[in-house]
Amino acid sequence: MLAVVPPPVTVRVPSKVNLHLDVGDVREDGYHELTTVFQALSLTDEVTVAVADEPGVEVHGEGATNVPANAKNLAWRAIDELARHVGRDPVKANIRVIIRKGIPVSGGMAGGSADAAAALVALSALWRLELGRDDLATIAGAIGSDVPFVLHGGTALGTGRGERLVPVLSRHTFHWVLAFDRRGLSTPRVFTELDRLRAEGDPPRVGAVEPVLEALASGEPRQLALLLGNDLQAAAVSLRPGLRRTLRAGVDAGALAGTVSGSGPTCAFLCEDADAALRVAAELSGAGVCRTVRVAHGPVPGARVIGGDDAPRPTPPEVHA
Numbered sequence: 001m002l003a004v005v006p007p008p009v010t011v012r013v014p015s016k017v018n019l020h021l022d023v024g025d026v027r028e029d030g031y032h033e034l035t036t037v038f039q040a041l042s043l044t045d046e047v048t049v050a051v052a053d054e055p056g057v058e059v060h061g062e063g064a065t066n067v068p069a070n071a072k073n074l075a076w077r078a079i080d081e082l083a084r085h086v087g088r089d090p091v092k093a094n095i096r097v098i099i100r101k102g103i104p105v106s107g108g109m110a111g112g113s114a115d116a117a118a119a120l121v122a123l124s125a126l127w128r129l130e131l132g133r134d135d136l137a138t139i140a141g142a143i144g145s146d147v148p149f150v151l152h153g154g155t156a157l158g159t160g161r162g163e164r165l166v167p168v169l170s171r172h173t174f175h176w177v178l179a180f181d182r183r184g185l186s187t188p189r190v191f192t193e194l195d196r197l198r199a200e201g202d203p204p205r206v207g208a209v210e211p212v213l214e215a216l217a218s219g220e221p222r223q224l225a226l227l228l229g230n231d232l233q234a235a236a237v238s239l240r241p242g243l244r245r246t247l248r249a250g251v252d253a254g255a256l257a258g259t260v261s262g263s264g265p266t267c268a269f270l271c272e273d274a275d276a277a278l279r280v281a282a283e284l285s286g287a288g289v290c291r292t293v294r295v296a297h298g299p300v301p302g303a304r305v306i307g308g309d310d311a312p313r314p315t316p317p318e319v320h321a
């Protein structure tokens with residue numbers, strides 16, 4: 001008798017920017033205690049999970065050559081964890097993962113984490129697993145600190161190593177311009193650089209998180225712009241001094257404020273509205289300070305099934321530098 005092969009499942013998953021990133025002390029497990037406000041952005045990856053002749057991973061799109069197409073891929077690690085959780089073997093089940101990247105690799109925008117979150121949602125749908133979002137969030141947290149947030153989406157306060165989330169009220173759609181750098185930065189290296197800077201001196205620290213939450217509730221981009229802050233920025237700039245110029249160029253181009261996204265090197269610029277974002281993107285792309293510029297908005301939902309392989313795929317406007 002022929003087995004019924006389920007149709008492929010495609011999931012769209014957002015990137016993230018940290019509006020506020022307070023890095024505390026190093027814990028015994030090597031992670032730093034964080035207080036962060038995440039916002040999910042419309043710059044996305046898409047992950048298809050299918051039953052195919054050959055199990056494995058393939059990667060296409062933005063930075064694909066720098067992403068492992070093997071068991072080290074975070075999406076495959078997620079597939080493996082979830083399969084183990086339900087007592088199945090993804091290789092024997094001929095699971096193939098196809099990743100289309102829009103999120104820069106090693107860019108501080110949680111691209112690998114996004115693919116892991118998307119793979120969890122896609123495999124759950126393919127295998128019709130009756131798992132709640134809480135079960136998925138627990139598996140997600142074991143894969144990486146950012147994975148639970150991109151699964152969840154929206155705007156959220158993250159504590160612990162970033163995996164403990166509380167949704168945050170955000171009334172407004174915020175408009176962003178993202179400047180991709182020519183090369184990525186390694187997250188552990190940036191945390192280590194911050195430890196070094198702190199051992200030697202007193203790099204700037206972000207203030208309290210409450211004013212950020214109030215600015216989000218008010219929905220006023222000018223108020224939020226004054227409060228964007230990231231303790232990892234000094235470390236990212238120390239490792240990649242050219243980012244100082246990029247941050248200045250975004251503000252000179254008319255952004256309300258700019259920040260390094262997470263561990264960088266992507267710079268995120270908050271703009272007054274959608275038109276302003278397009279103007280800033282056009283000017284920044286001609287300034288010669290980055291590889292590529294994108295516009296995006298947030299908050300957007302977390303990892304969501306978008307249907308089969310022929311589902312329509314809106315791509316974000318792109319401006320090449």
Ligand SMILES: C[C@@](CO)(OP(=O)(O)O)[C@H](O)COP(=O)(O)OP(=O)(O)OC[C@H]1O[C@@H](n2ccc(N)nc2=O)[C@H](O)[C@@H]1O
Pocket residue numbers: 018021030031032033034036107108109110111113143144145146147160161162187188191261262263264
């Ligand atoms: C910095 C942040 C801010 O949102 O994002 P990115 O810039 O990487 O996107 C995150 O904390 C990154 O989360 P994620 O990329 O999932 O990191 P993980 O895989 O959990 O950890 C990678 C490494 O980063 C360091 N790390 C990560 C999180 C944390 N709270 N403290 C740490 O010191 C550790 O060296 C760890 O081994």
Ligand SMILES: Nc1ncnc2c1ncn2[C@@H]1O[C@H](COP(=O)(O)OP(=O)(O)O)[C@@H](O)[C@H]1O
Pocket residue numbers: 066067068072073074075099104105106107108109110111112113115116185187263264
């Ligand atoms: N699916 C994936 N997408 C991107 N990077 C991945 C993926 N799987 C593994 N990686 C590896 O993870 C590292 C960076 O992850 P990424 O999430 O893009 O960066 P960041 O932590 O700065 O947001 C790189 O070394 C990359 O090779």
